[in-house]
Amino acid sequence: MTGTPRWRDGRGTLHLGEESGGVTIPLEIAASYRARTRGLLKRDGVEGAMLLTPAASVHTFRMRFAIDVVYLDRALRVLAVRTMRPGRMGAPRPRARHVLEAEAGAAARWGLRPGAVLRIEPTAG
Numbered sequence: 001m002t003g004t005p006r007w008r009d010g011r012g013t014l015h016l017g018e019e020s021g022g023v024t025i026p027l028e029i030a031a032s033y034r035a036r037t038r039g040l041l042k043r044d045g046v047e048g049a050m051l052l053t054p055a056a057s058v059h060t061f062r063m064r065f066a067i068d069v070v071y072l073d074r075a076l077r078v079l080a081v082r083t084m085r086p087g088r089m090g091a092p093r094p095r096a097r098h099v100l101e102a103e104a105g106a107a108a109r110w111g112l113r114p115g116a117v118l119r120i121e122p123t124a125g
């Protein structure tokens with residue numbers, strides 16, 4: 001796919017590259033302002049991951065659990081991976097266009113590290 005897709009709120013599948021063993025992960029897509037603002041607030045966990053788009057930074061105020069924050073560029077290449085405890089403010093990441101959030105420890109289990117390229121397949125409907 002060329003260019004940056006226009007994402008919509010909904011669900012999809014996150015595909016990690018072969019360097020991660022070809023892992024697929026359930027994904028929630030938060031593309032509207034309202035969905036991005038709500039994010040993972042007031043939840044006790046997340047099944048899979050949540051993509052915030054567009055986004056270059058996140059906060060964990062009012063969150064109930066620690067999260068892994070994966071900063072992605074326009075090509076869905078991982079720029080950085082950070083773990084954030086509740087009540088923290090993340091600094092904006094230069095070149096980040098999307099942020100992937102998952103429960104703390106998930107990025108390491110999935111083998112996500114800077115340079116990895118992800119693929120997202122939105123669910124039709």
